[in-house]
Amino acid sequence: MKNIAYMIFLAILLMSCGDKEKTAAKSYQLDTIPMMVLQIQKTSRLYTTEYHLHKIITHNDVKSITGKIFNQSFHIDLPVGKRKIAIPLDATLKAYVDFSNFTSKNIKKAGKKIEIILPDPHIVLTSTKINHQEVKQYVAITRSNFTDEELTSFENQGRTAIIKDIPSLDMIGIAKENAAKTLIPFIKQMGYAEEDITITFRKQFNLNDIEKLIDKTTIENGK
Template sequence: MKILNYIIIYIFITGTLIPIACSDKKDDGKSTHVSETDTLPMLIMQIQKCSRLYTTEYNIHKIITHDDVIRMQGKVLNKDFNIKLPVGDRKIAIPMTATLKAYIDFSDFSDKNVERDGKNITIILPDPQIVMTSSRINQKEIKEYVSITRSYFTDAEITEFEKQGKEAIIARINDTNIIETARDNAARVLIPMIEQMGYDEKNITIKFRKDIKKLNVNVEK
């Protein structure tokens, strides 16, 4: 006798920009024009002040469906059989919401991340990082069907389903555009900051590493 568990996860994603200013603006609102010798150290110091620059927040809504069916499996006369036992079914649908945030860590930002050629300046962004800041189950909207011959799902089982849901979100993070959104939003924050150092927007380039194959997602406790 074998218990077969089926879990289907439906994911819906919404993304929002987290507006963050991480540069000090002068009271007169004028751009600061300094010599090339002084500009680079000042620019690096201003960017380092950003530390963790959170640029993107994704709210992921998903429904975990679990179908618990008891079947008898085996082989008789070299023929496989798989029979559903008439002991009743258990089914549950669990709505869950998780929040993912993407940020750029500028704590190790240095002159290695900057390329300058006369009036042109290129910033090489560190790789975006992702953290799951929260997750919750909507307890009021859980739908459960349990035959009279079966027991209801326990809190421990539901907690395990939530864990599996988190793992499913993390496994599919590469299917989203969260990295591209994080990079675009970081550029929107950095370009005005660099302009304050005396550079023209047309001379500013933000570069990214293109060979990110797997994203690591940290989960806040």
């Protein structure tokens, strides 16, 4: 009887320890989420993509007269000479993800599976530069040279053209891939298998969405 009682006591003790271990493990898993949020927030602004673009801006300036005579439209190029210019413009585009407002709402967990929903990315034109040594222009003898004000205007037009080309670049897809390369090793250190980790954005962005993600202040400020 003593042996039987001892075995029963030992079984109860082991079951009790097992329940405590399960409770502790479950508590640890729950506690990893706030820790994960805190660590990801520390990443702050993560630059994920950088593009270096080269664009040639052209302008053909012809003096002309337009109007109407007897309800007939006319357009006449004046014989005072032409002005042409080709301006090489180098630009740098960057995409980044701002984690400063990252919260537990950006994390979905189901069993061993965990999904990190990235904040919406931002795209910014960080710099533009004219290579003045390679500017090519033709100015007829009867015309004046292009002014600095005109050159600045052409550069601004080039910036706008580059911004319009952004939706055709896969900056969003590359931003997600590079963000994953940064976050997955960190999440693995917290006990998750790589095949159980998913990094995604809240939606599949279309062309109209991408235009809203572009920071246009660099154009407005002429930076």
